Each structure stands twice: as C-alpha cells, then as structure tokens.
Amino acid sequence: MHALREALAAIRRAPFLTVLSAGMVALALFVVGLFTVVTYNLHQALTRVEERVEVVAYVRDDVRPEELAALEAELVGMEEVRAVHFVSREDALLAAREDLSEFEDLFTGLDENPLPASFEVELHPGFRSPESVARVAEVASIYPFVEAVAYGRDWVDRLHLLRQIGAIGTTVLGVAFGVVAALIIATAVRIAIFARRDEIYIMRLVGATNGFIRRPFLLEGFLTGLAGGLLATGLTYAAYFAVYRLVFPIEWIPIEWALGGVMTGGLFGILASAIAVRRYLQEV
Amino acid sequence: MIKLTKVTKEYPPRGRALSDVSFHIRKGEFAFLTGHSGSGKSTTLRLIHMAERPSSGEVRVLGFSSELATGRDIWKLRRRVGFVFQDFRLLPGRTALENVAFALEVTGSPRRERIPRANHLLEEVGLSTKSEMSVDVLSGGERQRVAIARALVNEPLVLLADEPTGNLDERAARGVMELFLELNARGTSLLMATHELTLVRSQPDARVLELDEGRLVYDSELVREESA
Numbered sequence A: 001m002h003a004l005r006e007a008l009a010a011i012r013r014a015p016f017l018t019v020l021s022a023g024m025v026a027l028a029l030f031v032v033g034l035f036t037v038v039t040y041n042l043h044q045a046l047t048r049v050e051e052r053v054e055v056v057a058y059v060r061d062d063v064r065p066e067e068l069a070a071l072e073a074e075l076v077g078m079e080e081v082r083a084v085h086f087v088s089r090e091d092a093l094l095a096a097r098e099d100l101s102e103f104e105d106l107f108t109g110l111d112e113n114p115l116p117a118s119f120e121v122e123l124h125p126g127f128r129s130p131e132s133v134a135r136v137a138e139v140a141s142i143y144p145f146v147e148a149v150a151y152g153r154d155w156v157d158r159l160h161l162l163r164q165i166g167a168i169g170t171t172v173l174g175v176a177f178g179v180v181a182a183l184i185i186a187t188a189v190r191i192a193i194f195a196r197r198d199e200i201y202i203m204r205l206v207g208a209t210n211g212f213i214r215r216p217f218l219l220e221g222f223l224t225g226l227a228g229g230l231l232a233t234g235l236t237y238a239a240y241f242a243v244y245r246l247v248f249p250i251e252w253i254p255i256e257w258a259l260g261g262v263m264t265g266g267l268f269g270i271l272a273s274a275i276a277v278r279r280y281l282q283e284v
Numbered sequence B: 001m002i003k004l005t006k007v008t009k010e011y012p013p014r015g016r017a018l019s020d021v022s023f024h025i026r027k028g029e030f031a032f033l034t035g036h037s038g039s040g041k042s043t044t045l046r047l048i049h050m051a052e053r054p055s056s057g058e059v060r061v062l063g064f065s066s067e068l069a070t071g072r073d074i075w076k077l078r079r080r081v082g083f084v085f086q087d088f089r090l091l092p093g094r095t096a097l098e099n100v101a102f103a104l105e106v107t108g109s110p111r112r113e114r115i116p117r118a119n120h121l122l123e124e125v126g127l128s129t130k131s132e133m134s135v136d137v138l139s140g141g142e143r144q145r146v147a148i149a150r151a152l153v154n155e156p157l158v159l160l161a162d163e164p165t166g167n168l169d170e171r172a173a174r175g176v177m178e179l180f181l182e183l184n185a186r187g188t189s190l191l192m193a194t195h196e197l198t199l200v201r202s203q204p205d206a207r208v209l210e211l212d213e214g215r216l217v218y219d220s221e222l223v224r225e226e227s228a
C-alpha cells in the first residue's frame, strides 16, 4: 500500500521523466513488436507452404495389389505420416487434364495413359523437416516396385533454412532491444533514486527495512515497463494496420503473444529496478 | 550494551581511522567521546550504528555482533539506537511534524498513531508550538530538537550524537544538553562525540573517552578504577 502510494507519488512528482522513459521503452519494444509481427507472418506463410510438403512415390504399372497394400500399411504406420492417398493412373490423368488445361490436346490425343499410379503421402505438422521427409522417402524407395520418389528436396531444405533464420533473427533482435528497454528503465529508476537519496538515507538511518525502501522503486519500474509495453503494442498494432490496409493483408499476432510482451515489459521493469536499487542499498 | 573489543578500522589506501580501540558502555551511562578533528570519533559512532564494519576486532551493540549481524539485525538494531548529527539531516521542505512522522511511517508505525506520536515527541523536545513549520525556517537549535525527536521515534535504548551542538550557539547547545540529560535520567544511554571541552567539563559525572589519532588514550572509568 505504502509502496503503491509512493510509486504513484514518484510518477506525479516527475511525470516528464516517467513519460520519457515509458516512451523510450515503448520505442525499443516497438522494434521487438515489429519483428515479431514480421516473423509471425513469415512463420504462417512457411507453415502454409509446408502444408504442401508431401512425398510422392510412383509405382510400376505391373505392381500387385498385395504389394501396394504392404507399402501403404508401412507408410501409414510411420509416426511422420498423417495420411496416404492412392492415386490410380486414371485419377492421375484426370487430375493432369484439370491442372494443365492449357495442354488439353496433349492428353486427349493419346491412346494410352502415360502417367504412373502413385502414393501421395501427407506428413504431420512438425514432421516436415528435411530429415523427416527424407526418412519417409527412403522407406518408400526400398520397395522394388517403386520407380521414383519425389518430394522437392531443394525447396524443403530452403524452407527450413528460412524458418531458422527468421527464428534466430527475432531472438537476437528481441533480446538486444529487450536489454535496451531494461537499461532505459534502470536509468530512469536510478534518477528517481537519486532524486530521493535524502529520504532513502533517513530511512536507512532510522531502521527501515531494505524491502520497504525497495518496493516503491520496483513498482515504479514495473509500471514504467508495463506502460512501455502497452504503448509498444499500440504502436505495433498501428503499424500492422497500416500495412494491412495500404500494402497487403498480413496477420496480427496471437493476443497471448501481445499480452506476454506487455507482461515481459513489466517484468523487465522490476528486474531493471531491482538491479538499480540493489547497488544503492549496498552503500550503507 | 556497547562493547568494542580491539577494534581497528582502516580505509585503504589512506590508512587507519581507528587502532585497537576497546571500551564498554553500560546501560544508562552518559559518555563523551572526545578528541581532535580526525581522531576517529565519527568513525567510532558509525561502527556502533553498524553503518560500517570494523577491519578487525568486534563491535557488540545490544547483543548484536558486527561479525554476525545480518541486514535484518541491522535494521532491528537501528530502531534501538538513535543517531543525531551536527548537520541535523532533516528532510528539507517538510514540516517538523512531517519529518518525525516520516521516521514513524518508514519503520512501520500504524497510520493513525503517527501524527499523535510525532506530536508527543515534538512536545518532549519542547517544540510543540512549531510542529507545523517547515524545518527550513527553524533555527539551528530547533532543527536539532526535531532531529532528536526523530531519533526517539522507536524509543531507542541508546542515543548516539555526533557533534550535536557543533552548529549551535551556546544557549541552544545548553538546551540540547539539558534535553540529553533528561533523556539519560529516564534511562537512555548516551554516547556523544564532541571536541568542545567546556561541554565535557560541565558534566563532571559523565564518562569521558578520548581518542587521539585513532587510539583510545583516556577512559575516565579506568582512571577512576586505578586511583581507587
């Protein structure tokens, strides 16, 4: 109670300082927010592309039905595999005609169907990495009646790399700007402590506990961080909205992420203040 | 109550502020700590208040040892040991009452007891009519009384005073001394650092400890024992 009253009083005493530091924290966190939105959208886009990652095993025309069943059973039994669809030669031709309508003549002129039958293997999310895809492909290719296995190795690899770059980039930038935000809060709290050093001195002189002295500053740091986090969320949303309206539709990050970001701002505020106060309380 | 055993305090790299100082002050005693400027009086008081720890030796105050005291012990101790300074160290821009009530507030005194108690303390030091005045406009003697009232908020068993009359004229100094004697008569132990010998001589019954360049060179109690 005392702590809350003191923290609010401190903000009232120096509103400019509070607004300034909350604003600077907001700018630092805004950068983090922008990167989060970009990464999230990249992630979503990659996930959509990855949906289409599948392994196709082409089988010879003379394969016996029991052999097909054995392959299907083994594929279905793999933990990576979500579903296995059998595409007969006729289905393949129909699909080709539909997909490639420009080449209609090419297919109609034929008296024999040139396309092989195949298994289209869908993978579970989380099993679309180069390693998982290769594992499934290998299992299929062991069967002698499997003529070829296709899964677009290059772009599976590239997709994976892109995702990793995105994750690392966001982590590095997030940490860097998070540290910047914490430093700003620590500086603001140190200024606040300096402004009240006489009071702190008297408190220590008459025997106030360290916790009692510390609490208002921790709370002030928390409120500054929280305000900075909220402001940053607002700014990020504005930027998102502008892009959405004026450039192209992107997705807004999940609400839990935004809330998590704001709370992280608050926690950073407490942490930064704790470090700033600690040093002061150690000097007698 | 206050016991120093072979206490040495060094401030590297400049040297020693105290060398091998031992003395024992009992409950209810009134003691002067004298010596030239730089002899180590303030350092001794800071060690007793556990604002610093000795480089070697032990300081024991009210059962707390400088060797063992934790942060928690230190704030307990400080509520039992009041401290008054030459330069008062009040919070500027606040009234006498606010200054005393602040000490009550930060040591966890219940809200509704603070103002009555602060008023009572100011009355004890003879300042009841000026409690609502800013300390900035009070005289030196009055400010020192506010500081003493503040030092008394938690009913200390010991009062440490570092040149409390140093900034006061003779009359105000006498007033502060009378207040100290009154507190002492009611059982508070007092240790007062001063280099004003007239003040010391005015209290022939008081204990006198003299420091010179960090060494204890005179202790009236030991002298009395020797002559007895």
Ligand SMILES: Nc1ncnc2c1ncn2[C@@H]1O[C@H](COP(=O)(O)OP(=O)(O)OP(=O)(O)O)[C@@H](O)[C@H]1O
Pocket (backbone or CB within 6 Å): B011, B014, B016, B017, B035, B036, B037, B038, B039, B040, B041, B042, B043, B044, B195
């Ligand atoms: N924090 C410190 N760092 C370094 N040296 C110190 C420190 N405090 C005190 N000293 C030194 O210790 C010695 C004793 O100082 P102290 O303040 O205890 O003297 P004093 O008897 O109170 O003097 P005065 O009568 O002038 O107040 C001095 O030489 C001083 O310079």
Ligand SMILES: [Mg+2]
Pocket (backbone or CB within 6 Å): B041, B042, B043, B162
């Ligand atoms: Mg001194």
